[in-house]
Amino acid sequence: MSPVALGVINVFGVLLVALTLAAGLIWVERRLLALWQDRYGPNRVGPFGLMQVLADMIKIFTKEDWTPPFADRPVFVIAPAVIMVTVLLALAVVPVTPAIGVVSLNIGVLFFLAMSSLGVYGVVLAGWASDSKYSLLGSLRAAAQLLSYEVFMGLSLMGVVLIAGSFDLRSIVAAQDRIWFVIPQFVGFVVFLIAGVAETRRLPFDLPEAESELVAGFHSEYSGMKFGMFFVAEYLGIILISAMITTLFLGGWHGPWLPPIVWFLLKTFAFIGFFILLRASLPRPRYDQLMAYGWKVLLPLSLLNLAITAAVVIAIHGGR
Amino acid sequence: MLSQLRTLWLVFLHMFRRRVTVQYPEKKPYLPPRWRGRIILSRDPDGGERCVACYLCAVACPVDCIALQATEDEHGRRYPASFRINFSRCIFCGYCEEACPTYAIQLTPDCEMGEYQRQNLVYEKEDLMISGPGKYPGYNFYRVAGLAIAGKDKGDAENERPPVDVRTLLP
Numbered sequence: 001m002s003p004v005a006l007g008v009i010n011v012f013g014v015l016l017v018a019l020t021l022a023a024g025l026i027w028v029e030r031r032l033l034a035l036w037q038d039r040y041g042p043n044r045v046g047p048f049g050l051m052q053v054l055a056d057m058i059k060i061f062t063k064e065d066w067t068p069p070f071a072d073r074p075v076f077v078i079a080p081a082v083i084m085v086t087v088l089l090a091l092a093v094v095p096v097t098p099a100i101g102v103v104s105l106n107i108g109v110l111f112f113l114a115m116s117s118l119g120v121y122g123v124v125l126a127g128w129a130s131d132s133k134y135s136l137l138g139s140l141r142a143a144a145q146l147l148s149y150e151v152f153m154g155l156s157l158m159g160v161v162l163i164a165g166s167f168d169l170r171s172i173v174a175a176q177d178r179i180w181f182v183i184p185q186f187v188g189f190v191v192f193l194i195a196g197v198a199e200t201r202r203l204p205f206d207l208p209e210a211e212s213e214l215v216a217g218f219h220s221e222y223s224g225m226k227f228g229m230f231f232v233a234e235y236l237g238i239i240l241i242s243a244m245i246t247t248l249f250l251g252g253w254h255g256p257w258l259p260p261i262v263w264f265l266l267k268t269f270a271f272i273g274f275f276i277l278l279r280a281s282l283p284r285p286r287y288d289q290l291m292a293y294g295w296k297v298l299l300p301l302s303l304l305n306l307a308i309t310a311a312v313v314i315a316i317h318g319g320r
Numbered sequence: 321m322l323s324q325l326r327t328l329w330l331v332f333l334h335m336f337r338r339r340v341t342v343q344y345p346e347k348k349p350y351l352p353p354r355w356r357g358r359i360i361l362s363r364d365p366d367g368g369e370r371c372v373a374c375y376l377c378a379v380a381c382p383v384d385c386i387a388l389q390a391t392e393d394e395h396g397r398r399y400p401a402s403f404r405i406n407f408s409r410c411i412f413c414g415y416c417e418e419a420c421p422t423y424a425i426q427l428t429p430d431c432e433m434g435e436y437q438r439q440n441l442v443y444e445k446e447d448l449m450i451s452g453p454g455k456y457p458g459y460n461f462y463r464v465a466g467l468a469i470a471g472k473d474k475g476d477a478e479n480e481r482p483p484v485d486v487r488t489l490l491p
Contacts (some may be wrong), residue, residue, distance in 0.1 A: 035334075035335050036331050036332065036334045036335060037334065038334055038337050038338070038340045038341075039339060039341050040339055040341045040343075041339065109395055277328060277331065277332060278328070280331050281328050281330075281331035282324060282326045282327060282334075283329070
């Protein structure tokens, strides 16, 4: 097959699989949450309730797509698209297997960080354009939270980059041939995991939404498919962060016996499950606790991790 | 931090607990015999209808969902010409059953009365009547209370006690 055709298949394959998984995660999350709350969850529509996703999609597509009269219309419309586009673009650099993966950038890690930073715009613009106090409060929180956790998210990755000696995600995976980076970079792994939860605005760090305080936070005024975009983008974000953890710390597609794609999906799904378990078990912290935890614990920790890793790398390789 | 990890672990273990959900339409929950559900009109052991159309249930009903029309047969026995219960209003309080002097109106352990059209929740007499005596198998009101017929008043027959003068029971 020609490389162009392969590329096209790759692009649309990854897009299709990612979107289908994101929609399917709605069902997965509900079933898993139910499992951990001694219930069954949706199990009526179709086999195991799988068709629930389809029913939800039909519902959300046929809902009234209402723009409040007080909203800033162009920005209001563009905000969900911004979130969706940035998450999908970030997914493009994830190397699934040696053969599958949309692009192989030599600055893959930086591109991922840049895209997740741009994602903040979607949240902030959504809250701003809604022109309602809950949305604005939610987006203010989101801006502060995402910008702070962005910092140590980037710093925690630098240890991996130092060891692998590359920003290219494929070389990082290749560098984990013998030992997964979760072992030498355990602190970085933990910090990245926590920052990742905060970046996807998932519980327990869902303060931008915080149903019990802010109605639905930054997307309070959204309905219909625009709300659906936020919803799907959130699940895409979970997939993205899980895939990134797998790529950066758990050796990507590496693993014995099974084919690479199976290993990659297994690891990714383990983390998706962990994200849902977090939601099932932990309460939401107060906002000042969130900020203090980030700046006073995670930032020094990641800086220390970076400094020690750098020292060790220099000691071994004698400074390249 | 440690307590949070412990929480995660304990919640994870809930995976292996017994489910509390009852899979309803397949597995029916047990409804006790005194459950206050769908209202029925019962019959005597010998097949006659118990209701004497005294209107006490309609009066007792707090939401006015019972409507009936009394009439008499050729012997002067009262019975309802029509009996209508609007179940979209009924709150299943059971006051009608308590008010009924003849055990005619009874609440049953059946709650599956869903309808797509509201009008279908209005039950007429033929929908309410059942063929049996309901919760009181051997009971016949007139066997207990006596019955006045032509030439014989209550308590006048052989081996029949005169009826209790209810005024003597008043406080």
